[in-house]
Amino acid sequence: DSGVTQTPKHLITATGQRVTLRCSPRSGDLSVYWYQQSLDQGLQFLIQYYNGEERAKGNILERFSAQQFPDLHSELNLSSLELGDSALYFCASSAPGTPFGADTQYFGPGTRLTVL
Amino acid sequence: DAKTTQPPSMDCAEGRAANLPCNHSTISGNEYVYWYRQIHSQGPQYIIHGLKNNETNEMASLIITEDRKSSTLILPHATLRDTAVYYCIVRAIGYNFNKFYFGSGTKLNVKP
Numbered sequence: 001d002s003g004v005t006q007t008p009k010h011l012i013t014a015t016g017q018r019v020t021l022r023c024s025p026r027s028g029d030l031s032v033y034w035y036q037q038s039l040d041q042g043l044q045f046l047i048q049y050y051n052g053e054e055r056a057k058g059n060i061l062e063r064f065s066a067q068q069f070p071d072l073h074s075e076l077n078l079s080s081l082e083l084g085d086s087a088l089y090f091c092a093s094s095a096p097g098t099p100f101g102a103d104t105q106y107f108g109p110g111t112r113l114t115v116l
Numbered sequence: 117d118a119k120t121t122q123p124p125s126m127d128c129a130e131g132r133a134a135n136l137p138c139n140h141s142t143i144s145g146n147e148y149v150y151w152y153r154q155i156h157s158q159g160p161q162y163i164i165h166g167l168k169n170n171e172t173n174e175m176a177s178l179i180i181t182e183d184r185k186s187s188t189l190i191l192p193h194a195t196l197r198d199t200a201v202y203y204c205i206v207r208a209i210g211y212n213f214n215k216f217y218f219g220s221g222t223k224l225n226v227k228p
Contacts, residue, residue, distance in 0.1 A: 090160070109159050
């Protein structure tokens with residue numbers, strides 16, 4: 001158990017819909033990262049938040065957005081869902097390291113999203 | 117931006133050392149090499165990371181060549197539970213500059 005929790009575990013929805021995935025980082029961790037893993041794309045970094053602020057952006061679609069709240073939990077919002085958005089979505093968290101960014105990420109169990 | 121190249125799969129006999137190679141020939145000076153593994157569809161698990169020097173922890177050893185263009189992850193005594201996909205990741209470090217490059221991963225099959 002990494003200490004990172006994600007809800008829900010599974011999500012089934014229809015095309016065009018909007019969903020919210022939730023992540024609670026390990027106690028004391030300030031950074032939250034979101035990743036997408038689909039069968040044909042492997043693990044893709046989406047976005048990182050640090051203490052409530054967006055810190056880095058990866059291959060995140062404009063239909064997707066995220067935020068980190070004052071209690072440090074994070075939500076990933078996926079809208080206008082398409083069949084191709086079906087994937088595993090992982091959240092990871094890390095504590096500040098030295099030098100900045102040289103931190104170990106601990107991954108949650110993931111949310112499996114199925115878009116029908 | 118540094119990318120990584122890994123063999124798609126490898127076999128290893130149980131109890132033997134597993135040596136997983138990774139090529140990162142375009143790595144730059146401020147980029148770390150990280151290794152993670154993923155068992156089935158579970159969340160990736162951190163194994164080890166390094167910059168220039170070889171590193172060892174309770175799970176594995178990381179050998180980085182002097183020119184830093186390649187590295188090898190060594191699992192000293194592989195068990196069946198080490199069967200997983202192993203990812204070599206090059207990570208650029210810096211404030212507001214945290215990019216991640218995942219390799220395609222190596223599927224390690226540990227056989228009895």
